Amino acid sequence: APDFEIVHTCSVTGQAAAKSRNAIRRAKRNGKHVFVTGCFTGTDLGVAQELGDTIVTQAGETPMLERFSIEVDSWLNKPHQETTERTTSLPIATLPIQQGQHTRAELRIQDGCDAHCTFCIIPKIRTTLRSKTVEDTVTEATRLVELGHKEIIFTGIFIGAYGHETALRRKQDNADGEYLADLLDNVAQIKGLNRLRISSMEPGDVTPVLLDSIVANKNVVPHLHLPLQSGSDAVLRKMNRQYTVDQYTDMIAMVNEQLTIDGLRPAITTDIICGFPTETDEDFEETIKVATRSEYLHMHVFPYSVRTGTAAARWKQLPPEVVRDRVHQLLELDELMSHTYREQLIGRTVEVMLEQQDNESGFFRGRCEHYVEVTLPTSGKQGDIVPAKVIGLDGSKTLAKRALKVL
Secondary structure, three states, X not given: OOOEEEEEEOOOOHHHHHHHHHHHHHHHHOOOEEEEEEOHHHHOHHHHHHHOOEEEOOOOOEEHHHHHHHHHHHHHOOOOOOOOOOEEEOEEOOXXXXXXXXXXXXXXXXXXXXXXXXXXXXXXXXOOOEEOOHHHHHHHHHHHHHOOOOEEEEEEOOHHHOOOOXXXXXXXXXXXXXXXXXXXXXXXXXXXXXXXXXXXXXHXXXXXXXXXXXXXXXXXXXXXXXXXXXXXXXXXXXXXXXXXXXXXXXHHHHHHHHHOEOOEOOEEEEEEEEOOOOOOXXXXXXXXXXXXXXXXXXXXXXXXXXXXXXHHHHOOOOOHHHHHHHHHHHHHHHHHHHHHHHHOOOOOEEEEEEEEEOOOOOOEEEEEOOOOEEEEOOOOOXXXXXXXXXXXXXXXXXXXXXXOOOO
16 A cells, blocks of 8 residues: 555636545545645645645746655655644646556646636736746657657647746737747657647637648647637626637637648637626627637537636626526537537548557547547557548547558
8 A cells, every 4th residue: 555645636616626625635534644736735725734744836946756756755764754744845847747548648838827817716826937948848758759658738827828928918028939839840850759739729829830830740730729718708808818709710710721631620629618707698699609600629618617816706606507508508519519520520531549448349449630539440559540531420429440550
Protein backbone atom coordinates (compact mmCIF):
# COMPACT_ATOMS: atom_id res chain seq x y z
CA ALA A 1 0.00 0.00 0.00
CA PRO A 2 1.25 3.53 -0.70
CA ASP A 3 2.57 5.68 2.15
CA PHE A 4 1.00 8.86 0.81
CA GLU A 5 -1.51 10.17 -1.71
CA ILE A 6 -1.39 13.22 -4.01
CA VAL A 7 -4.67 15.05 -4.65
CA HIS A 8 -4.56 17.37 -7.69
CA THR A 9 -7.48 19.73 -7.20
CA CYS A 10 -9.59 22.09 -9.32
CA SER A 11 -11.73 25.04 -8.25
CA VAL A 12 -12.82 26.58 -11.56
CA THR A 13 -16.44 25.86 -10.58
CA GLY A 14 -18.12 25.46 -7.23
CA GLN A 15 -18.79 21.81 -8.05
CA ALA A 16 -15.13 21.24 -8.85
CA ALA A 17 -14.12 22.79 -5.53
CA ALA A 18 -16.57 20.52 -3.69
CA LYS A 19 -15.19 17.46 -5.48
CA SER A 20 -11.68 18.57 -4.52
CA ARG A 21 -12.61 18.81 -0.84
CA ASN A 22 -14.21 15.37 -0.97
CA ALA A 23 -11.16 13.87 -2.68
CA ILE A 24 -8.88 15.22 0.06
CA ARG A 25 -11.18 13.85 2.76
CA ARG A 26 -11.30 10.41 1.11
CA ALA A 27 -7.52 10.31 0.95
CA LYS A 28 -7.29 11.26 4.63
CA ARG A 29 -9.75 8.51 5.56
CA ASN A 30 -7.32 6.02 4.03
CA GLY A 31 -4.87 6.98 6.74
CA LYS A 32 -2.24 8.30 4.34
CA HIS A 33 -0.19 11.49 4.35
CA VAL A 34 -1.96 13.72 1.82
CA PHE A 35 -0.16 16.13 -0.52
CA VAL A 36 -2.58 18.71 -1.97
CA THR A 37 -1.92 20.74 -5.12
CA GLY A 38 -3.90 22.39 -7.93
CA CYS A 39 -6.20 25.41 -8.24
CA PHE A 40 -7.96 24.80 -4.91
CA THR A 41 -4.78 25.68 -3.02
CA GLY A 42 -4.95 29.12 -4.62
CA THR A 43 -8.64 29.88 -4.04
CA ASP A 44 -9.13 28.09 -0.71
CA LEU A 45 -5.67 27.79 0.84
CA GLY A 46 -6.98 27.82 4.40
CA VAL A 47 -9.38 24.94 3.72
CA ALA A 48 -6.67 23.00 1.86
CA GLN A 49 -4.33 23.42 4.83
CA GLU A 50 -7.06 22.29 7.20
CA LEU A 51 -7.94 19.18 5.20
CA GLY A 52 -4.57 18.10 3.79
CA ASP A 53 -1.08 17.63 5.19
CA THR A 54 1.48 19.09 2.76
CA ILE A 55 0.21 21.90 0.52
CA VAL A 56 1.93 22.48 -2.83
CA THR A 57 0.62 25.70 -4.37
CA GLN A 58 0.80 26.67 -8.03
CA ALA A 59 3.21 29.59 -7.96
CA GLY A 60 6.93 30.00 -8.48
CA GLU A 61 9.26 28.50 -11.04
CA THR A 62 10.36 25.11 -9.68
CA PRO A 63 9.06 22.21 -11.83
CA MET A 64 6.33 20.21 -10.11
CA LEU A 65 8.19 16.91 -10.20
CA GLU A 66 11.28 18.43 -8.59
CA ARG A 67 9.26 20.14 -5.86
CA PHE A 68 7.26 17.01 -5.08
CA SER A 69 10.49 15.01 -4.95
CA ILE A 70 11.89 17.42 -2.36
CA GLU A 71 8.70 17.43 -0.31
CA VAL A 72 8.26 13.65 -0.39
CA ASP A 73 11.91 13.01 0.50
CA SER A 74 11.62 15.46 3.37
CA TRP A 75 8.52 13.74 4.68
CA LEU A 76 9.88 10.21 4.27
CA ASN A 77 13.01 11.19 6.19
CA LYS A 78 10.88 12.33 9.11
CA PRO A 79 8.81 9.24 10.00
CA HIS A 80 7.97 10.77 13.37
CA GLN A 81 6.25 13.71 11.70
CA GLU A 82 2.61 14.05 12.71
CA THR A 83 0.10 14.32 9.88
CA THR A 84 -1.26 17.48 11.49
CA GLU A 85 1.98 19.34 10.65
CA ARG A 86 1.59 21.15 7.36
CA THR A 87 4.02 22.86 5.01
CA THR A 88 3.57 25.13 2.02
CA SER A 89 5.84 25.16 -1.02
CA LEU A 90 5.71 27.08 -4.28
CA PRO A 91 6.02 25.13 -7.55
CA ILE A 92 4.43 25.59 -10.94
CA ALA A 93 3.01 22.60 -12.80
CA THR A 94 5.05 22.06 -15.95
CA LEU A 95 4.91 18.31 -16.37
CA PRO A 96 3.31 16.89 -19.53
CA ILE A 97 0.11 14.95 -18.92
CA GLN A 98 -0.47 11.66 -20.69
CA GLN A 99 -3.86 11.02 -22.30
CA GLY A 100 -5.66 8.46 -24.38
CA GLN A 101 -4.05 5.39 -22.84
CA HIS A 102 -0.63 7.01 -23.35
CA THR A 103 -1.16 7.63 -27.08
CA ARG A 104 -1.37 11.40 -26.59
CA ALA A 105 0.47 13.76 -24.29
CA GLU A 106 -0.48 17.22 -23.10
CA LEU A 107 2.31 19.80 -23.04
CA ARG A 108 1.66 23.03 -21.18
CA ILE A 109 3.18 25.95 -23.05
CA GLN A 110 1.53 28.81 -21.17
CA ASP A 111 0.11 29.59 -17.74
CA GLY A 112 -1.83 32.43 -16.20
CA CYS A 113 -4.61 34.81 -17.25
CA ASP A 114 -5.49 38.41 -16.47
CA ALA A 115 -8.51 38.75 -18.78
CA HIS A 116 -10.97 38.63 -15.86
CA CYS A 117 -14.05 37.11 -17.47
CA THR A 118 -16.78 37.75 -14.92
CA PHE A 119 -17.62 34.04 -14.48
CA CYS A 120 -14.03 32.82 -14.00
CA ILE A 121 -11.94 32.61 -10.83
CA ILE A 122 -8.65 31.74 -12.54
CA PRO A 123 -7.31 35.33 -12.88
CA LYS A 124 -7.47 35.62 -9.09
CA ILE A 125 -5.38 32.45 -8.75
CA ARG A 126 -2.90 32.75 -11.62
CA THR A 127 -2.70 36.39 -12.60
CA THR A 128 0.93 36.30 -13.75
CA LEU A 129 1.34 35.06 -17.34
CA ARG A 130 4.27 32.81 -18.19
CA SER A 131 5.22 31.15 -21.46
CA LYS A 132 7.58 28.24 -22.00
CA THR A 133 10.42 29.13 -24.36
CA VAL A 134 10.50 27.66 -27.85
CA GLU A 135 13.71 25.82 -26.96
CA ASP A 136 12.27 24.26 -23.79
CA THR A 137 9.05 23.33 -25.59
CA VAL A 138 10.94 21.62 -28.42
CA THR A 139 13.08 19.76 -25.87
CA GLU A 140 10.05 18.50 -23.92
CA ALA A 141 8.13 17.61 -27.07
CA THR A 142 11.12 15.69 -28.43
CA ARG A 143 11.34 13.72 -25.18
CA LEU A 144 7.64 12.88 -25.35
CA VAL A 145 8.00 11.61 -28.91
CA GLU A 146 10.99 9.50 -27.86
CA LEU A 147 8.80 8.01 -25.11
CA GLY A 148 6.37 6.83 -27.78
CA HIS A 149 3.73 9.56 -27.91
CA LYS A 150 2.56 10.18 -31.46
CA GLU A 151 0.34 13.15 -30.67
CA ILE A 152 1.12 16.22 -28.57
CA ILE A 153 -1.53 18.69 -27.42
CA PHE A 154 -0.52 22.23 -26.54
CA THR A 155 -2.33 23.35 -23.39
CA GLY A 156 -2.45 26.49 -21.30
CA ILE A 157 -4.78 28.78 -19.42
CA PHE A 158 -4.83 31.34 -22.26
CA ILE A 159 -2.88 29.83 -25.15
CA GLY A 160 -3.43 32.81 -27.41
CA ALA A 161 -1.36 34.90 -25.00
CA TYR A 162 1.68 32.68 -25.57
CA GLY A 163 4.74 34.93 -25.65
CA HIS A 164 2.85 37.87 -24.14
CA GLU A 165 2.80 39.24 -20.59
CA THR A 166 -0.92 39.94 -20.66
CA ALA A 167 -4.00 38.31 -22.16
CA LEU A 168 -5.57 41.73 -22.72
CA ARG A 169 -4.92 42.43 -26.39
CA ARG A 170 -5.27 46.19 -26.00
CA LYS A 171 -2.34 46.14 -23.55
CA GLN A 172 -0.01 43.78 -25.40
CA ASP A 173 3.25 45.49 -26.39
CA ASN A 174 3.48 43.48 -29.60
CA ALA A 175 -0.05 42.35 -30.29
CA ASP A 176 0.90 41.41 -33.86
CA GLY A 177 3.64 39.04 -32.74
CA GLU A 178 2.93 35.57 -34.15
CA TYR A 179 4.62 33.71 -31.29
CA LEU A 180 2.26 30.73 -31.31
CA ALA A 181 2.62 30.24 -35.07
CA ASP A 182 6.40 30.29 -34.67
CA LEU A 183 6.17 27.69 -31.92
CA LEU A 184 3.96 25.45 -34.08
CA ASP A 185 6.45 25.69 -36.94
CA ASN A 186 9.33 24.65 -34.69
CA VAL A 187 7.64 21.77 -32.86
CA ALA A 188 6.05 20.41 -36.05
CA GLN A 189 9.53 19.64 -37.39
CA ILE A 190 10.24 17.05 -34.68
CA LYS A 191 10.91 13.70 -36.31
CA GLY A 192 8.35 11.07 -35.39
CA LEU A 193 5.66 13.53 -34.26
CA ASN A 194 2.58 12.44 -36.18
CA ARG A 195 0.11 14.92 -34.74
CA LEU A 196 0.20 18.32 -33.09
CA ARG A 197 -2.98 19.84 -31.71
CA ILE A 198 -3.90 23.10 -29.95
CA SER A 199 -6.28 22.46 -27.06
CA SER A 200 -8.23 25.75 -26.97
CA MET A 201 -7.97 29.20 -28.52
CA GLU A 202 -9.76 32.44 -27.79
CA PRO A 203 -11.45 33.67 -31.00
CA GLY A 204 -9.43 36.88 -31.20
CA ASP A 205 -6.15 34.98 -31.19
CA VAL A 206 -6.83 33.02 -34.39
CA THR A 207 -4.91 34.85 -37.12
CA PRO A 208 -4.30 34.22 -40.83
CA VAL A 209 -0.62 33.58 -40.02
CA LEU A 210 -1.55 30.92 -37.45
CA LEU A 211 -3.90 29.24 -39.93
CA ASP A 212 -1.16 29.32 -42.57
CA SER A 213 1.10 27.51 -40.11
CA ILE A 214 -1.55 24.84 -39.56
CA VAL A 215 -1.94 24.33 -43.31
CA ALA A 216 1.81 24.31 -43.98
CA ASN A 217 2.58 21.69 -41.33
CA LYS A 218 0.73 18.53 -42.27
CA ASN A 219 1.04 17.06 -38.79
CA VAL A 220 -0.85 19.99 -37.24
CA VAL A 221 -4.40 18.66 -37.26
CA PRO A 222 -7.40 20.55 -38.74
CA HIS A 223 -9.23 20.86 -35.43
CA LEU A 224 -9.67 23.99 -33.31
CA HIS A 225 -11.53 24.44 -30.04
CA LEU A 226 -12.98 27.97 -30.13
CA PRO A 227 -15.16 28.90 -27.14
CA LEU A 228 -18.27 30.91 -28.01
CA GLN A 229 -19.77 31.06 -24.48
CA SER A 230 -22.76 33.07 -25.77
CA GLY A 231 -24.19 34.22 -29.08
CA SER A 232 -25.51 37.45 -27.58
CA ASP A 233 -23.41 40.61 -27.63
CA ALA A 234 -25.17 41.80 -24.48
CA VAL A 235 -24.18 38.65 -22.60
CA LEU A 236 -20.65 38.70 -23.99
CA ARG A 237 -20.24 42.22 -22.61
CA LYS A 238 -21.50 41.09 -19.19
CA MET A 239 -19.04 38.20 -19.35
CA ASN A 240 -16.24 40.66 -20.20
CA ARG A 241 -15.25 38.64 -23.26
CA GLN A 242 -12.86 40.26 -25.75
CA TYR A 243 -14.94 39.80 -28.91
CA THR A 244 -18.34 40.46 -30.42
CA VAL A 245 -20.63 37.99 -32.17
CA ASP A 246 -19.70 39.43 -35.57
CA GLN A 247 -15.99 39.08 -34.82
CA TYR A 248 -16.56 35.47 -33.77
CA THR A 249 -18.54 34.51 -36.86
CA ASP A 250 -16.01 36.26 -39.13
CA MET A 251 -13.27 34.22 -37.47
CA ILE A 252 -15.22 30.97 -38.01
CA ALA A 253 -15.61 31.86 -41.70
CA MET A 254 -11.87 32.52 -41.97
CA VAL A 255 -11.04 29.18 -40.33
CA ASN A 256 -13.37 27.31 -42.67
CA GLU A 257 -11.97 29.10 -45.71
CA GLN A 258 -8.31 28.41 -44.91
CA LEU A 259 -8.57 24.92 -43.40
CA THR A 260 -11.12 23.26 -45.71
CA ILE A 261 -9.26 20.60 -47.71
CA ASP A 262 -10.83 18.67 -50.60
CA GLY A 263 -14.25 19.89 -49.55
CA LEU A 264 -13.88 18.65 -45.96
CA ARG A 265 -14.36 21.38 -43.39
CA PRO A 266 -12.09 21.55 -40.34
CA ALA A 267 -13.47 20.29 -37.06
CA ILE A 268 -14.52 23.11 -34.76
CA THR A 269 -15.58 22.45 -31.18
CA THR A 270 -16.72 25.01 -28.63
CA ASP A 271 -17.82 25.86 -25.08
CA ILE A 272 -21.18 27.46 -24.32
CA ILE A 273 -22.44 28.61 -20.94
CA CYS A 274 -26.21 28.28 -20.41
CA GLY A 275 -28.11 30.40 -17.95
CA PHE A 276 -25.57 33.13 -17.34
CA PRO A 277 -27.05 35.86 -15.10
CA THR A 278 -29.08 38.39 -17.15
CA GLU A 279 -29.39 35.95 -20.12
CA THR A 280 -32.86 36.49 -21.58
CA ASP A 281 -34.87 34.21 -23.86
CA GLU A 282 -33.85 36.47 -26.74
CA ASP A 283 -30.17 36.18 -25.76
CA PHE A 284 -30.44 32.41 -25.73
CA GLU A 285 -32.14 32.36 -29.14
CA GLU A 286 -29.19 34.35 -30.50
CA THR A 287 -26.86 31.68 -29.09
CA ILE A 288 -28.86 28.97 -30.86
CA LYS A 289 -28.60 30.89 -34.14
CA VAL A 290 -24.84 31.46 -33.91
CA ALA A 291 -24.18 27.86 -32.90
CA THR A 292 -26.27 26.57 -35.80
CA ARG A 293 -24.42 28.76 -38.30
CA SER A 294 -21.05 27.68 -36.89
CA GLU A 295 -21.75 23.98 -37.68
CA TYR A 296 -19.69 22.59 -34.81
CA LEU A 297 -18.49 19.04 -34.53
CA HIS A 298 -19.24 19.21 -30.82
CA MET A 299 -20.40 21.71 -28.20
CA HIS A 300 -19.36 21.45 -24.55
CA VAL A 301 -22.50 22.77 -22.88
CA PHE A 302 -22.15 24.03 -19.31
CA PRO A 303 -24.96 25.21 -17.05
CA TYR A 304 -23.74 28.40 -15.41
CA SER A 305 -22.13 27.63 -12.05
CA VAL A 306 -21.78 30.29 -9.37
CA ARG A 307 -18.15 30.73 -8.38
CA THR A 308 -17.68 32.71 -5.19
CA GLY A 309 -15.27 35.58 -5.68
CA THR A 310 -16.30 36.36 -9.26
CA ALA A 311 -18.32 39.36 -10.39
CA ALA A 312 -21.11 37.21 -11.84
CA ALA A 313 -21.67 35.53 -8.48
CA ARG A 314 -23.11 38.80 -7.14
CA TRP A 315 -25.77 39.07 -9.83
CA LYS A 316 -29.32 37.69 -9.81
CA GLN A 317 -29.32 34.07 -10.93
CA LEU A 318 -31.77 32.47 -13.36
CA PRO A 319 -34.27 29.83 -12.17
CA PRO A 320 -32.73 26.31 -12.32
CA GLU A 321 -35.57 24.99 -14.51
CA VAL A 322 -34.84 27.68 -17.13
CA VAL A 323 -31.17 26.74 -17.17
CA ARG A 324 -31.99 23.02 -17.47
CA ASP A 325 -34.32 23.65 -20.41
CA ARG A 326 -31.69 25.67 -22.27
CA VAL A 327 -29.04 23.03 -21.66
CA HIS A 328 -31.41 20.40 -23.05
CA GLN A 329 -32.06 22.45 -26.20
CA LEU A 330 -28.35 22.91 -26.86
CA LEU A 331 -27.59 19.24 -26.28
CA GLU A 332 -30.23 18.32 -28.87
CA LEU A 333 -28.65 20.75 -31.32
CA ASP A 334 -25.22 19.34 -30.52
CA GLU A 335 -26.38 15.82 -31.41
CA LEU A 336 -27.79 17.04 -34.73
CA MET A 337 -24.68 19.05 -35.67
CA SER A 338 -22.33 16.23 -34.73
CA HIS A 339 -24.25 13.85 -37.01
CA THR A 340 -24.19 16.40 -39.85
CA TYR A 341 -20.45 16.98 -39.55
CA ARG A 342 -19.62 13.28 -39.35
CA GLU A 343 -21.69 12.57 -42.48
CA GLN A 344 -18.99 14.44 -44.43
CA LEU A 345 -16.55 11.66 -43.57
CA ILE A 346 -18.57 8.82 -45.13
CA GLY A 347 -16.63 7.42 -48.06
CA ARG A 348 -13.43 9.20 -47.06
CA THR A 349 -10.21 7.65 -45.78
CA VAL A 350 -9.03 9.05 -42.46
CA GLU A 351 -6.09 8.31 -40.18
CA VAL A 352 -7.17 6.84 -36.84
CA MET A 353 -4.98 6.67 -33.77
CA LEU A 354 -6.01 3.47 -31.99
CA GLU A 355 -6.75 4.12 -28.34
CA GLN A 356 -9.04 1.54 -26.76
CA GLN A 357 -10.11 -1.96 -27.77
CA ASP A 358 -13.46 -3.51 -26.90
CA ASN A 359 -12.78 -6.88 -25.30
CA GLU A 360 -15.94 -8.51 -26.69
CA SER A 361 -15.99 -7.31 -30.29
CA GLY A 362 -12.27 -6.73 -30.71
CA PHE A 363 -13.06 -3.41 -32.40
CA PHE A 364 -10.84 -0.44 -31.69
CA ARG A 365 -11.92 3.12 -30.96
CA GLY A 366 -9.69 6.05 -31.75
CA ARG A 367 -9.61 9.65 -32.93
CA CYS A 368 -9.01 10.65 -36.51
CA GLU A 369 -7.22 13.87 -37.45
CA HIS A 370 -10.58 15.70 -37.43
CA TYR A 371 -11.13 14.75 -33.77
CA VAL A 372 -13.96 12.35 -34.61
CA GLU A 373 -13.99 9.12 -32.63
CA VAL A 374 -13.99 6.23 -35.12
CA THR A 375 -14.80 2.56 -34.45
CA LEU A 376 -13.20 -0.08 -36.65
CA PRO A 377 -12.00 -3.69 -36.73
CA THR A 378 -8.24 -3.90 -37.10
CA SER A 379 -5.29 -6.11 -36.25
CA GLY A 380 -3.32 -3.07 -35.08
CA LYS A 381 -2.38 -2.28 -31.52
CA GLN A 382 -2.92 0.63 -29.18
CA GLY A 383 -1.03 3.71 -30.33
CA ASP A 384 -0.89 2.71 -33.99
CA ILE A 385 -2.14 5.20 -36.57
CA VAL A 386 -4.05 3.35 -39.27
CA PRO A 387 -5.84 4.41 -42.47
CA ALA A 388 -9.55 3.65 -42.33
CA LYS A 389 -12.43 4.25 -44.71
CA VAL A 390 -15.54 5.62 -43.02
CA ILE A 391 -18.56 3.55 -44.06
CA GLY A 392 -21.42 4.96 -42.00
CA LEU A 393 -22.87 6.26 -38.76
CA ASP A 394 -24.65 4.36 -36.01
CA GLY A 395 -26.04 6.94 -33.61
CA SER A 396 -23.05 8.54 -31.95
CA LYS A 397 -20.67 5.98 -33.47
CA THR A 398 -18.67 6.61 -36.65
CA LEU A 399 -17.91 3.27 -38.33
CA ALA A 400 -14.98 2.48 -40.61
CA LYS A 401 -13.60 -0.44 -42.62
CA ARG A 402 -10.66 -2.55 -41.54
CA ALA A 403 -7.30 -0.87 -41.99
CA LEU A 404 -4.89 -2.37 -44.50
CA LYS A 405 -1.60 -1.21 -43.02
CA VAL A 406 -0.07 0.64 -40.12
CA LEU A 407 1.22 4.15 -40.85
